[in-house]
Every structure is written in C-alpha cells, then in structure tokens.
Amino acid sequence: MADGLPQLDPVIGPPIPFVFKSLKAGCYLVNYKPLNNPLKAFDGTIRVEGHTNGKTASGDLYNRPVRIIPRPFPQPPIIGLGSAPNPAQGIPILPRNQYTYYIRITSILEFATALNSFNLGYELYKYTAPNTWVKEGSFTAKMVWMTAPPGYPSPKNYLEGDVKNTAGNIVGRLKMGWISNYLRKAIVEIDTVSGSEAPLNNAAGVDWTTVFNEVGWDVHTYCSSTNVSQASGNSWSDAEMHTAMLAKRDAANLDNEWRYHILSVKNLDSTPRGIMYDNGGTDSNNIPREGIGIASHWTIPNTAEWGLVAGQRSGASAKTFFRTAVHEIGHAMGLLHNTVNNGFMNTTDVIAASATPPANPFPNNVIFSYADDDKRRLRHYPDIHVRPGGTAFGAASMSNPLISPLDESFNLDGIQFTVTPLLETIPLGAPVRVHIELKNGMDQDMLLPSNLTLKGGNIKGTVVGSNGQVRTFSPIIICMDDEQLDILKVGKSIQSDLTLLRGKEGALFPNAGMYTIQVILHWDVDGFPVEIKSSATVMVTPVVDEAHAIAAMKTLSTPDLLLTLAFGGDHLKDGVEALHVALKNKTLRPHFSYSESKRIAKPYFKRKADLKKAAEMITTDTVMSKTEVSKAKILFKDLEAPAKKSVNSILDAK
Known part of the structure; x- marks a missing residue:
C-alpha cells in the first residue's frame, strides 16, 4: 500500500491489431475535378488488374458535359455541370466524342498497407481525333480510404485524394470507387442466314463468357436474327455484308453501349473464313470496327495439315468456327495478328501448319485464349482503341499513348x-x-x-x-x-x-x-x-473548266465514294451519286469508269449483273492498273464472244 491506496496489478488489454488494406482488383468509377474551374469535371474508369507480381492499372477520362437550362427573359440561363455516372449502374459507357485522357498509371499500391492511404502516380495523355496523343504531365495523389457515397456496391473500397503536379502544387481532386470485378463490358450480337450456325462455343467447354472472363471483360453474347435473307449469289460481297449488318443489327447507340456485330453467312467473296469491316470512320454510319462476318460453308481442305477436320464444312467444326469468330472480334477490338503462340490472334492457316499429328493434330493445337500481350492490350489499351466507333483499325499501339516500355x-x-x-x-x-x-x-x-x-x-x-x-x-x-x-x-x-x-x-x-x-x-x-x-x-x-470544278468538288467531298469504289453495290447512295457525277465529266470519267464497270458487273441483291454494259464502260482512255486489268479479264470471262473479244483487245493493250 502506498499513500493509503491498495497496490493493484496493471490492467493490460489485448494488443491492438494492425488492419491491412489493399486495393481491390476490378473497375473503379473515377471522377477528376480540376482546381478553380467549377464548370470542368471528368468521369471515367480506372482498371486495376491483380496478379502475382502486384497490380497493373490504367484508366480513361471523359469530359463531363456542361448543361445550359434556359429561363424566361430577362433571367440568365442556368449553367452547370451535367450529372456524374451512377455507380449503382456498374461500369459506365460514356460518349465517344467526350473522350479526353488516357491515364497511364506508373505507381500504385501493389499489395497491402497498414496505413489508411497510398500514393498514386500517373501520367495523363490527351487525345485528339483521329489518333493524336500529347502527354499533358505527370501527377501524384495521396489516395485516402473513406466511406463511399450512396450507390457504390462496396462502400469500403472508395478513395479520394488531392492531385499534385511535379512542382508539388495541388491541381485538382481525384475520387475513385470500386464498381465491378470486371474491367470492361461489351455486347456481341450474332445474326445468321438460314442454314448457317451461330459461333457460340468450341464444343469443349469454352464459350464467349469463358474467353472474356480471362481478360476481365463482361461480355454478353446473344443470337438475334436467324433468318437473314441470302445475298444475290452463293457468296456475300463486301457491299452485301455491309448492307445486311446495317439492316439486321439490333438498334444500337455506341455512346451508350459497346456493341460488336457478327453476321454468319454461308460463303464470303473476300476471304474463305472471316472478315472484319474497317471503314475508318468514313462510311455512312461513321463507325469503324463494329462488325465482322464469318463463313459457315467454307470447305476445309482435305489435306493432312488440317488434321481432324480435313474435308469438313467450317460451320460443322465448332472449334475452328468459334476460333475464327473470336479472332475477328479481336480485330474489332483493335488487335492485330499475333504469332507468339497458337492463340486466337494467330491465323488458321499458320496454326494448322504448326500441328504435330498424330500427337497433337489440328484443331487440337489451337490455344483457346489470347496471348499474354494481347490480354494486356485488352485490359489496358485506351478505351478509344478498343471500343467500336473509336480509332480506325491499325491505329492502336502500345506506345501511342505509352502503355508499355516493351515495344x-x-x-x-x-x-x-x-x-x-x-x-x-x-x-x-x-x-x-x-x-x-x-x-x-x-x-x-x-x-x-x-x-x-x-x-x-x-x-x-x-x-x-x-x-x-x-x-x-x-x-x-x-x-x-x-x-x-x-x-x-x-x-x-x-x-x-x-x-x-x-x-x-x-x-x-x-x-x-x-x-x-x-x-x-x-x-x-x-x-x-x-x-x-x-x-x-x-x-x-x-481544274480545267467549271464542269471539272463541280465534279471534283463532289468526288472530294463525298466520304462514301471511297467505300463505293471498294465495296461496290448500291447501298451507299451518296457514293454512287458522286461516282455518276464523275462519270459525266470528260476529265474525270477515264479515272472512274473501271470502278463503275466493276460495280455493275457484279449482282447486288435483286439487281442482276450487267456484263455487256460493264464492258462498254472500258475504253482505250480508261485508266487502269495492272491489277485492275487482270481483275477485269476475270469479270468478263462469261461475256458473249464478240463483246468479250472487243473488251479483251482493249485490256490487252493496257
């Protein structure tokens, strides 16, 4: 006893445990608000990929539109920011014309921390259509965990932080809240002609869901029309494919959804197995990389290299048919050919040639997966490189903007x-x-x-x-x-x-x-x-005269003219009109007459081929390359003898 007080044993409670926090993998809804600008905000996503070595992350920012609400005169209109995406609706799909920045994340919480924050480092690359990227700067943000606002599916996985530039000055506020286990989401719609299969799976446990789960995409695939009318002949021309895609596809707004379209037909003119349309943003609906076509009635060569499916119809071989469809959709998502393995982005011919029967014959040697570098592209390319209606095919790159130092x-x-x-x-x-x-x-x-x-x-x-x-x-x-x-x-x-x-x-x-x-x-x-x-x-x-000036203005100002020269057909009305304007001008006619000859020499749905009229379009003045001369001879092989002899004599002289 001391000072009259009893001596008591010290009270020792249980140790206070450390609470480790980590960054949950998946998609985060992001908002960035620059400092001192009440009418500027950006929304988008940050994609966080978890793997054995830690985390890899990237993101995109879209400009949030300003709303102007008029009021009766003389009151001024109300001007303010539009609404932010609703986190309860999951991964947002934002308008293409509002795309502004790619976020290249250079440092992030790799594993776990005992703190309530971590330092995020990133670079912003500003996008200008069609495909220009400018690094706007490097930034850091101390991201602090806090309780999420209403609507977020995981209230504990929400962070905010002030953004600083390289000089250490605060330039804005960044918010990010987890919304999905997936990184991206899309729709694949499949239409078929009667008698053609829909490429739904490989008959061995792999379907669209399993393929895209592996790369973190939430892909909803469904069959729509199953009775698309057959084209004019036994196979589909490029023009007929394009027309059917526009006519039969379900209503789509690519500013609200990422919709890719597959049309399964019996045969294609351009290629035996599959084709991806890449109109470079210049076609009538102004959407590159939106649709593909595959052929169900291509007969696989009956030779040894084709292994277990030699001599079969392509649509009857689920493995090869499904592989072709996923391959083409990969192109629609911006991927090029990839020969590092026998995965989806290699070509059918090359995969078949690499088979080693009898131990591993084709198509058993197909790897039903994207190669590792293509997985990285699908996860971390800028939105505008992978979404339909974004950059043209071939524009995507791992160095423009920089997403990897390995190129x-x-x-x-x-x-x-x-x-x-x-x-x-x-x-x-x-x-x-x-x-x-x-x-x-x-x-x-x-x-x-x-x-x-x-x-x-x-x-x-x-x-x-x-x-x-x-x-x-x-x-x-x-x-x-x-x-x-x-x-x-x-x-x-x-x-x-x-x-x-x-x-x-x-x-x-x-x-x-x-x-x-x-x-x-x-x-x-x-x-x-x-x-x-x-x-x-x-x-x-x-220009040599006023008539030439008028015709030249028409050909130079009509985007669809290019596609009419390439596709043929009648469906691009503006393109056909511009072609006819050129043909009526004596200066331009020689340069366009072969294109019109080629167009009318081929049937288009109910319009029959007119070989006689097509041959009459070819004169000694017609400007033609060697390739065009060779193709013209093939076009006119079924022409009646006198007309055939006449046009061939002209072609032989070119």
Whole structure:
C-alpha cells in the first residue's frame, strides 16, 4: 500500500491489431475535378488488374458535359455541370466524342498497407481525333480510404485524394470507387442466314463468357436474327455484308453501349473464313470496327495439315468456327495478328501448319485464349482503341499513348520495297493509282507479307502535300483470317496496286499541287514489329473548266465514294451519286469508269449483273492498273464472244 491506496496489478488489454488494406482488383468509377474551374469535371474508369507480381492499372477520362437550362427573359440561363455516372449502374459507357485522357498509371499500391492511404502516380495523355496523343504531365495523389457515397456496391473500397503536379502544387481532386470485378463490358450480337450456325462455343467447354472472363471483360453474347435473307449469289460481297449488318443489327447507340456485330453467312467473296469491316470512320454510319462476318460453308481442305477436320464444312467444326469468330472480334477490338503462340490472334492457316499429328493434330493445337500481350492490350489499351466507333483499325499501339516500355522494332536490310505511280500527273478529283513491289534481295528465302493490298492488314501510309500537311490512309476492309505471310524466294518479288482517294482526315489530294506518297509495309517477326517504307511523288493538276470544278468538288467531298469504289453495290447512295457525277465529266470519267464497270458487273441483291454494259464502260482512255486489268479479264470471262473479244483487245493493250 502506498499513500493509503491498495497496490493493484496493471490492467493490460489485448494488443491492438494492425488492419491491412489493399486495393481491390476490378473497375473503379473515377471522377477528376480540376482546381478553380467549377464548370470542368471528368468521369471515367480506372482498371486495376491483380496478379502475382502486384497490380497493373490504367484508366480513361471523359469530359463531363456542361448543361445550359434556359429561363424566361430577362433571367440568365442556368449553367452547370451535367450529372456524374451512377455507380449503382456498374461500369459506365460514356460518349465517344467526350473522350479526353488516357491515364497511364506508373505507381500504385501493389499489395497491402497498414496505413489508411497510398500514393498514386500517373501520367495523363490527351487525345485528339483521329489518333493524336500529347502527354499533358505527370501527377501524384495521396489516395485516402473513406466511406463511399450512396450507390457504390462496396462502400469500403472508395478513395479520394488531392492531385499534385511535379512542382508539388495541388491541381485538382481525384475520387475513385470500386464498381465491378470486371474491367470492361461489351455486347456481341450474332445474326445468321438460314442454314448457317451461330459461333457460340468450341464444343469443349469454352464459350464467349469463358474467353472474356480471362481478360476481365463482361461480355454478353446473344443470337438475334436467324433468318437473314441470302445475298444475290452463293457468296456475300463486301457491299452485301455491309448492307445486311446495317439492316439486321439490333438498334444500337455506341455512346451508350459497346456493341460488336457478327453476321454468319454461308460463303464470303473476300476471304474463305472471316472478315472484319474497317471503314475508318468514313462510311455512312461513321463507325469503324463494329462488325465482322464469318463463313459457315467454307470447305476445309482435305489435306493432312488440317488434321481432324480435313474435308469438313467450317460451320460443322465448332472449334475452328468459334476460333475464327473470336479472332475477328479481336480485330474489332483493335488487335492485330499475333504469332507468339497458337492463340486466337494467330491465323488458321499458320496454326494448322504448326500441328504435330498424330500427337497433337489440328484443331487440337489451337490455344483457346489470347496471348499474354494481347490480354494486356485488352485490359489496358485506351478505351478509344478498343471500343467500336473509336480509332480506325491499325491505329492502336502500345506506345501511342505509352502503355508499355516493351515495344521495339527493327528493319531487314536487303528487302527491297518500291512504289511507282501509274500516272505522274492526275487531274484534281481523280483517284491516284500506285504500283508497289516487294522483292527479296537477301541471300535466303524470307517469310514476308503476301497481301500488299488495302484489303490486307499490312499496308498503310501517308500523303504529304506541298504545304507540309500530312494525311494518312489505311485498309478499308481487312480479310483478317487469311494467312498474311508466305515464303518469298531469293530474287523473287510480289506486286500489287493501290487506288488512293480518301483517308481518315478526308480527301488525300484535296488541292492542286505536288504530293509525296509514302507507303508503309508492316508485319511482325517473332513478336517484333518490322516496318519498311517507300515513297513516290505525283502532281495533281488544277481544274480545267467549271464542269471539272463541280465534279471534283463532289468526288472530294463525298466520304462514301471511297467505300463505293471498294465495296461496290448500291447501298451507299451518296457514293454512287458522286461516282455518276464523275462519270459525266470528260476529265474525270477515264479515272472512274473501271470502278463503275466493276460495280455493275457484279449482282447486288435483286439487281442482276450487267456484263455487256460493264464492258462498254472500258475504253482505250480508261485508266487502269495492272491489277485492275487482270481483275477485269476475270469479270468478263462469261461475256458473249464478240463483246468479250472487243473488251479483251482493249485490256490487252493496257
């Protein structure tokens, strides 16, 4: 006892436990509010991928529109920000024209912390259509866990923090709240003609859900129309595919949903197995990468390399048919061919050739998964690269904006690539035709691109005017499941021709003057990008009279004219009208008459082919490349003898 008080044992309670917090993997709804700007806010998502090495994350920001509510005069209108996305509705789909920033996250909480916060580091890349990215700066934010506002499905997984620039100044406030286990969401709609299968699964436990669960996408797939009317013949032209896609697809607003469309038909004109339409944002509905077509009645070659499915109809082989559909949808999501393994983005031919029967015959050697680098692209590409209606096919890159430091490229010395214009002077408003040649000048046989057309995936380019303005062109239609690479023997070459008129930025040759055309051939070798270039110069001459000026204005200002030249058909009314305007002008007619001949020589739904009229369009003045001459001879092979002899004599002289 001391000081009259009893001596008591000290009271020792249980130890206070550490509460470790971690960043839950999945999709976070994000809001960023810049400082001192009440009418500016950005909404979007941050995608957090969890793996054994920690976390990988990326995100996108869309500008939140300003609302203006008018009031009776003389009261001023009410001006304020629109509503933020509702977290209770899950992953938001925001308007394409509001896309503003890609968030490249450079540091994040990898595992767990005993603190109530962590430091987030990121870079902002500002996007300008069609595909320009500018790094706006590097930023940090101390993200603090706090209770989420109403509507969030996981109240404990919500954070806020002040954003600082590299100078340490606060520039805004960042909020992020978890909303989904998935990173992205989309819809795949499937339409079929009668007698064609819908590619729903591989008959071995893999379907659309399992494929996209692996990459963190919530993909809802369903069959819509099952009785799409058959086209004019036994197979579908590109124009007929495009028309059917627009006519039969369920109503869609790609600013509210990511909808990809599959049309399963019996046969395709352009390719045996599958095609992805890539209209570069210049077609009538202005939506690139929205639809694909696959052929159910292609007969698989009855040769040893095709293994267990040799001689079968493609639609009857669930493994190969489903693989083709997922391959094409991968292209619609911005993916290129990938030869690192036998996964979805390799081609059917290459996978079949790599089989090792009897132990592992085709299609048992198919890997029903995307390659690891393609998984990374699907998870962390900017929205605008993967969503339908975003950037054109071929624009996506892991370095524009930067999402990975691993991209490399190299050149192959000894491969000769040349570009030669068919005509050195072209009247304003006419397409420019160029001849390209790829020659193996090395001392060994080389595996090189075999498709040098704008219907393959290996050709793109630029056109630079005398004022320095750069315009780009890329494939309009991608026959993407054809084998693109083939052995080119030493000293041998392959040749092709391109017809250039429009690109993503509009008319490629909009004014009289000198233009430099650079054609770029690109492919990959063992996963590394290879690119070779060649250039040529042409002179576009001024208008010769008022009639020429009017016709040139029509051809230069009609986006659908390019697709009419490529697709043919009657469905693009503005394109057909512009073509007919050009044909009525004596200056432009020689440059467009083959395109009209080709269009009317092919049937289009109820319109029958008119070979006689098509042949009459070909005269000694008609401007045609070597490729076009060869195709014309095939078109007219069933023409009656006198007319056939007449047109062939003209073609032989070209």
